[in-house]
Amino acid sequence: MSYYLDPANPRHDPLDLQFLYAPSANYVAAYVSSYPSHFLASPLKSTVIKRLQQSLDISPSRWAHAESPKQDLHILASMPRSALLPTNNRWSSSPLSLLPSKSTNADALATLATIFHGPSKQEIINYPPSSPLMDTTHDAIWKGEAQAAYALYYLYLNHNPTLFADLAHHASVIALREVALAAISLIRSIVTANWLPLGPTSTPTDQEFHGALPPTSLAEQGKGFLAILSPPSLEYTLPYLLSPAQTFSNLVGGVGDTENSAYRVAMSKFECLKEVYNRLKVFVDEGGEEGKEWEDVVTTLRKKVDEGPFGGQGGEVGGSEQGKFGLVGLFFQTLISSSNLVVYSTTF
Structure with missing residues (x-):
């Protein structure tokens, strides 16, 4: 070694x-x-x-080029994600703090996706909380990894509040296909994240976690798809996912690599949107009163999913402005009326 x-x-x-x-x-x-x-x-x-x-x-230019x-x-x-947690409430002590979201590359974004997603679903064993098997080493490790993934995501986001603005930008530049696909994959990894809430005996504890956050921190969501539907992601990610797919089929030169890139990015983007819709729909169906607050959002997302990956383009490069902003505007009108929109919370 x-x-x-x-x-x-x-x-x-x-x-x-x-x-x-x-x-x-x-x-x-x-x-x-x-x-x-x-x-x-x-x-x-x-x-x-x-x-x-x-x-x-390394410098931003080296990361990008x-x-x-x-x-x-x-x-x-x-x-292990717990090894990446900062020591003594110093975010800079974690090597994760060195990964950029703006001047970056596909490998760095893929690494963030792996860390934020949490332990793989194949490792999940669903025992009742009262079962003594919940205390086995395997499940204790899985639980610790799920809690650490949650903590690392919010620590990174609070110290890099432009994360989703950067991801939406990267995902829109289909000429850099690998970076665009990696940005969408990172968004999807958060949507499908396997997280568990922190507690007084977790690593980190809830108190240690909040002690490592900036004085004014973002509101937290316990589920990844709800985190995508909350600030600061809401302002950038959802408009991107709801906007029509970009296409270059009507440019001089015919169908080539650029068109292939546009297709792959569009399909990846659509699959990400479907994940948001499917998980939110299950949450609404099974979430009781809390889930009912998102019913109108599910209806709006369903309209976009029904259009398909290339719906609402209007024959224009990048899609029609009416198709883009009409549905996005409807979505934000729906969310504004929701009590789930809390932009900031102060930790003490």
Whole structure:
């Protein structure tokens, strides 16, 4: 592992380092993901975090235009999420704080998507809360990862309030297809996130989490799809998802790679919109009085889903303005009347 953890060691032959750096990084990633409990209790944890802080501390121009630090991002995405939580309420102590959302690349956005989504659904075992099996190591690890994902998302968002403005911009630039698709994938990972609320015995505890937030922080939602329907995402993400798909089929040159990119982005965008609709609909159907407050929003989203991925274009490049702003305006009129819109909450 030393070829990754200590590449400047003079004992390393430069030729060996060139060929063994990536395999060494992959070994570290496999270790931290396969044995999270052992990693969290070992001295290697601080060494890996220090190495990530060094390797990910690069300029915005390098993030956007230079070769992506793929090995470092792979390790970051493989680490237990609790290892990425800040220490002593210092957000800068987490290597996650070094990942940009504005001047960025597809690999960085994919890493954020993995971390914010939480543990995979395949790992979920649904036991009743009173069951003694809830205290098993497997379920305790899953629960801790789901709570840490929730905390990391809101910590990152509060320290990077332009996240969704940046994502909507990246997703709209279909000429940079991979970045656009990664931005949409990040939005979808939040919509489908597996989160659990924090408590007095969680890691972090609810008190520790709020202590790491800025003095004035954003209101929190316990479910990812509700977070997308709340500020600051609401102002940028929903107008993007509800806007007509971009197309370049009527430009000189015919159907080529640009058209293929437009199609792939449009389909990814539509699948993301469907996830929001499907999850909100289930919430409305099963959420009792709280769910009923979102019934009009579900109706509005259903209209857009029924149009399909290329509905409402009006034959114009980028879609018709009437189709774009008519449905978006209707959506915001619906949300304005909802009591769920709380923009800021102050933590003490």
